[in-house]
Amino acid sequence: MHTELPKILEDVVNAFTRLPGIGRRTALRMALAQLKKSREETRLMAQALLTLAEQVKFCRICRNISDHEICSICSHPKRDRTLICIVEDIRDIIAIENTGQYNGLYHVLGGIISPVEGISPSHLNIESLLQRLQDNEATEIIMALNATMEGDTTVFYLYRKLQAFNIKISTIARGVSVGSELENADETTLGRSIINRLPYENVFKK
Amino acid sequence: MYLRSLELLHFKNYPEAVFQFSEGINCLTGPNGSGKTSVLDAIHYLSLCKSYFTATDAQNMMRGESLMMIKGIFEKSGKEEEVICHFKAGQKKQMRLNGKEYSRLADHIGLFPVVMIAPTDHELITGGSEERRRFIDRIISQVNRTYLEQLNGYLRTLEQRNVLLRNAAGAKMDFETLEVYNQQMAGFAGSIYAERKKFCEEFEKHFIRFYDLITESSEETGFLYESQLHENTPLDLLHSSFQKDCTNQFTTTGIHKDDLSFSVNGMNVKRYGSQGQQKSVLIALKLAHFNYIYEHKCMKPIMMFDDLFDRLDDARVEQIIHLVQQQNFGQMFITHTAEYRLDAILNNAGIDHSFFRIKNGSALIRI
Numbered sequence: 240m241h242t243e244l245p246k247i248l249e250d251v252v253n254a255f256t257r258l259p260g261i262g263r264r265t266a267l268r269m270a271l272a273q274l275k276k277s278r279e280e281t282r283l284m285a286q287a288l289l290t291l292a293e294q295v296k297f298c299r300i301c302r303n304i305s306d307h308e309i310c311s312i313c314s315h316p317k318r319d320r321t322l323i324c325i326v327e328d329i330r331d332i333i334a335i336e337n338t339g340q341y342n343g344l345y346h347v348l349g350g351i352i353s354p355v356e357g358i359s360p361s362h363l364n365i366e367s368l369l370q371r372l373q374d375n376e377a378t379e380i381i382m383a384l385n386a387t388m389e390g391d392t393t394v395f396y397l398y399r400k401l402q403a404f405n406i407k408i409s410t411i412a413r414g415v416s417v418g419s420e421l422e423n424a425d426e427t428t429l430g431r432s433i434i435n436r437l438p439y440e441n442v443f444k445k
Numbered sequence: 446m447y448l449r450s451l452e453l454l455h456f457k458n459y460p461e462a463v464f465q466f467s468e469g470i471n472c473l474t475g476p477n478g479s480g481k482t483s484v485l486d487a488i489h490y491l492s493l494c495k496s497y498f499t500a501t502d503a504q505n506m507m508r509g510e511s512l513m514m515i516k517g518i519f520e521k522s523g524k525e526e527e528v529i530c531h532f533k534a535g536q537k538k539q540m541r542l543n544g545k546e547y548s549r550l551a552d553h554i555g556l557f558p559v560v561m562i563a564p565t566d567h568e569l570i571t572g573g574s575e576e577r578r579r580f581i582d583r584i585i586s587q588v589n590r591t592y593l594e595q596l597n598g599y600l601r602t603l604e605q606r607n608v609l610l611r612n613a614a615g616a617k618m619d620f621e622t623l624e625v626y627n628q629q630m631a632g633f634a635g636s637i638y639a640e641r642k643k644f645c646e647e648f649e650k651h652f653i654r655f656y657d658l659i660t661e662s663s664e665e666t667g668f669l670y671e672s673q674l675h676e677n678t679p680l681d682l683l684h685s686s687f688q689k690d691c692t693n694q695f696t697t698t699g700i701h702k703d704d705l706s707f708s709v710n711g712m713n714v715k716r717y718g719s720q721g722q723q724k725s726v727l728i729a730l731k732l733a734h735f736n737y738i739y740e741h742k743c744m745k746p747i748m749m750f751d752d753l754f755d756r757l758d759d760a761r762v763e764q765i766i767h768l769v770q771q772q773n774f775g776q777m778f779i780t781h782t783a784e785y786r787l788d789a790i791l792n793n794a795g796i797d798h799s800f801f802r803i804k805n806g807s808a809l810i811r812i
């Protein structure tokens with residue numbers, strides 16, 4: 240796209256291209272589609288975005304995005320409180336919930352360790368996890384992070400941190416995609432790998 | 446395994462061309478810039494899904510065109526196999542085997558191996574250590590799939606660790622994260638080192654044998670794998686270089702510093718070797734590459750000599766031609782500007798060969 244757009248359109252296209260996976264061509268298509276909608280519809284959409292930014296809440300316990308102080312999973316009376324599954328973000332929770340094979344709680348890290356992308360452990364919800372384990376009935380932590388090198392780094396980092404607690408640490412089979420690779424995640428495989436989770440072994444220490 | 450025919454469409458300076466090759470020696474002659482080397486590069490594409498010479502596919506498309514295609518018919522264990530490489534501007538390159546498209550190009554690599562020798566390979570002897578690491582990494586990953594995964598894992602961890610070191614400059618070092626990277630890198634480094642060591646021990650024997658054959662044992666050659674891991678465990682190495690890494694703000698030790706060194710009569714070839722010795726080392730490395738693949742995959746790679754006479758006199762060229770003939774190498778491609786010189790040497794040696802006279806992106810055949 241070499242032709243200059245009218246500024247009013249250019250601004251919207253620029254805003255959309257900041258979203259992951261959206262190039263200029265798609266952004267322009269989205270902007271034009273939005274223009275065809277009623278003004279009221281656009282107002283509602285803009286309002287939803289604004290509300291998300293201004294009023295987003297994170298569950299006080301698991302740090303998942305939530306409408307309330309405590310999310311519906313953490314406040315559910317039937318969930319098994321001895322299990323905590325560590326995930327990167329809400330997409331992983333959706334994927335694991337969809338398998339119907341897991342009845343424990345979660346803890347959302349909010350990312351994985353990657354200095355290249357400017358993410359260090361202090362940016363992640365690790366302190367809150369350690370806090371949570373201080374006064375909690377959890378007996379097992381299940382690591383469900385993606386099988387990338389960064390995922391491995393994060394799992395290993397947490398493993399070292401969790402040595403201070405008398406707690407069982409297990410992991411889903413490596414090579415199984417979780418929610419942040421949702422398009423590759425296969426429910427049956429993911430479900431099975433949670434049931435047949437393995438005790439975490441430090442593969443690096445030789 | 447050999448390449449029976451090759452079809453080009455909008456590849457470099459070929460608008461359209463069809464070649465029928467012989468199972469033995471195929472000579473491509475013509476003036477500089479006529480497109481001899483392009484034919485070799487097209488064959489390289491069919492084998493490794495990419496150019497030997499350029500970094501991007503677009504550079505190899507004929508000017509003003511938006512689509513290029515390379516099609517080869519191989520004969521492998523009595524079966525005909527069609528390989529197509531298809532590239533359209535702005536789109537992903539496609540590789541097809543017998544009509545079926547690959548979802549991962551990596552799955553194709555190793556099925557139709559080639560070994561190329563080109564004048565630019567001189568860098569392998571005289572250039573930086575990364576050239577020599579790339580050389581052995583390419584060969585090992587052709588016979589060992591997990592090697593490449595380990596290597597990529599190592600390089601990604603290395604990148605992360607380097608950023609961590611850089612971020613810590615003037616600030617507080619995050620020791621906990623650093624140690625995680627140390628252990629992760631050490632794990633990768635340990636298995637990469639073991640593979641490289643095993644490879645070099647075996648490769649050295651091939652290399653020395655071929656150098657002796659090329660030079661008729663007139664000189665003694667040496668092949669050495671240099672690695673800081675010879676004396677240290679990967680983790681100890683990272684721990685002991687910690688201060689230095691902090692000062693330099695990058696990882697100063699590890700398998701990413703590995704190198705190969707070659708010697709002739711005890712003298713380092715990179716530093717003190719004559720042009721002829723350097724070229725002989727290069728050819729011995731490539732012939733050893735051929736043999737290594739042959740032994741591990743039970744398949745003879747296609748040999749391609751781009752400008753065989755580069756930095757070699759006629760006697761040495763004749764010696765090499767004799768050698769590859771006696772050692773029963775498979776299909777071969779040789780390019781050269783002077784047809785009569787090549788013809789004379791091959792005739793002298795009594796070797797059957799086909800000639801292709803290349804003229805501005807078209808081929809005339811003479812048997």
Ligand SMILES: [Zn+2]
Nearest residue numbers: 298301310313
């Ligand atoms: Zn919650």
